[in-house]
Amino acid sequence: MHSGISMASTWNRWKKERESQIRDLALTFYTLRRSPLSVIGLTLVGLFLLVALIGPWIITHPGDIKGAVHIDQKLKPPSRAHLFGTDEVGRDMYSRVVMGTRLSLQIGLIIIFVAMGIGVPLGILAGYTGGWVNHLIMRITDIFLSVPGLLLALAIVGALGPGIKNAMVALSIVWWPGYVRLIQAKTLALREEAFIEAARSVGASKLRIIFSHILPNCTSPIIVKASMDMGMAILFAANLGFIGVGAQPPVPEWGSMISTGRNYLPDFWWMATFPGLAILVTVLGFNLLGDGLRDVLDPQSRGQIR
């Protein structure tokens, strides 16, 4: 009885303290819901995450992921037994595409997090410190940005040797400069804000200003960029797989699946089509969601060059 009352009062206090926060979130969600494209993006991304999550339980031929060979089943068109048909050694395409989702999610997340982990601290350091530190960091960033991303990634994988891990390393190296640019610009703008001066005037340390004033104000652009980059990172990883320097068969990676399927076009169209559709839907979903989020979270940057 007693604990029930205190729990209720704690709950009430919690609710009161976060009332404004909850209202803000609700408003964000409401605005997002009003734009049909954002809803489509959200749905596609939700579907992608769901499939990645429950993948192992909805596939029909678990053995085919690892590279089982059923020559008697090879190149069968879509049917009830094989929803997306089978490939050149008789593996179930449906199972492989579904498991590719999980792999793509992994690739995307790792690339984005590594890129953010390198880019955000460097961006804040450059923007907040200014002077020669800023120049040094930004010029190095410029060097990376001046080389087309995929080309640079290709060169790095070429040097490290093909494979899914090396592809992720290469893409992370290509990806972080974008975050430096974004965060440095944002920090430069924030540094001149009156509330930063107010924080200095009450004696806040540099670290405190960075972590409790600058970083929280950078979250919106980071979220927006990350959600857009997620699709792009998956696409780039698939590109590397397609060229043959990314994931190696029999790993069920969409890019390398298309690459194999390409040899069997157009008679055995299903081999390249389904992984291709998976990439299309995923990248489209993340891009639409990113656009929608930008309109809601960061309306000023609309129409700017990313």
Next chain:
Amino acid sequence: MMDPLLHVKNLKKYFPLRKGFLEKEKTYVRAVDDVSFSIRRGNSFGLVGESGSGKTTVARAILRLIEPTEGEVRFEGMDICRSSESEINEMRREMQIIFQDPHSSLNPRKTVFKIVSEPLIIHEGLRGKKLRRRVEELLETVGLKSEHMFRYPHELSGGQKQRVGIARALSLNPKLLILDEPTSALDVSVQAQMLNFLESLQRELDLTYLFISHNLAVIRYTCDTVGVMYLGKIIEMGEAEKVFSMPRHPYTKALVSAVPIPQAEQPETAILLEGDIPSATHIPSGCRFHTRCFEKIGAVCEEREPETYCFPDGSQVNCHLFKSTALDDEAGHGGGSGKPLETKDR
């Protein structure tokens, strides 16, 4: 005689302007160019002047939010310009500022509670219930309700935001409060309310104010002493009532005459100054006001910078007009720096 709480002497702040990297000659924006004044405990000192005259730069240099180029700022006898970072941080408990724009001076990502509690966490290490109680007290002092505690700044009105800024400034029990145009961003209806509130706050908490404004009426209403700034320099200083009822410097005369008077019967001719305030990168030679002055006496105005002339009533003026009339004391030959004025006890 009691020591003044704040004593500013020959304060200068030049911002270097980078031209091109081949050009050797460096130019400076002389935002604050030799400013001296002092404020006694419990008094209010007002700084008036057009926008761009360097009022806010003075405030920021006093708090050392920017490094002064030259000069001395003594707070309770301690020289702020020559103190270490940690000493400055200690001193910042005693000196707080309220910013011009209440909206941009509050972090949009933080609730009122977090904004007001920040100084308490930094300086007093308060946590949990104690912190909460203290924040509640502060909000009550500035007239905000506890329901505002967990709101974000964008959910508050301009006046409420300004009160949050005041609560943050008061949280460390400062002795000196710098008010940088505290009313200019507020609705007219809220302005008077805010001024009354600031006045009662001063009485209750025994605060000393440095009041910065371009609004003469506000300064006249709130301040004991006033300094009129033009292009980075104080050109007239004295008791607020006297300066405004009997302005001496032509610039002050122009300012005072420009204040609209409600009575229609008094057809006082307003003095209209010609042209804009000159750029602080190219401050005119001699008297910096001579380009717009309507009482110019001749070549001396363009050639020599006027000295500070002091009057028996404690006022001081930087103008060649008063060479003969003013009290011919030492400060008269001091060469522009001027003797810091000290107001009489009331």
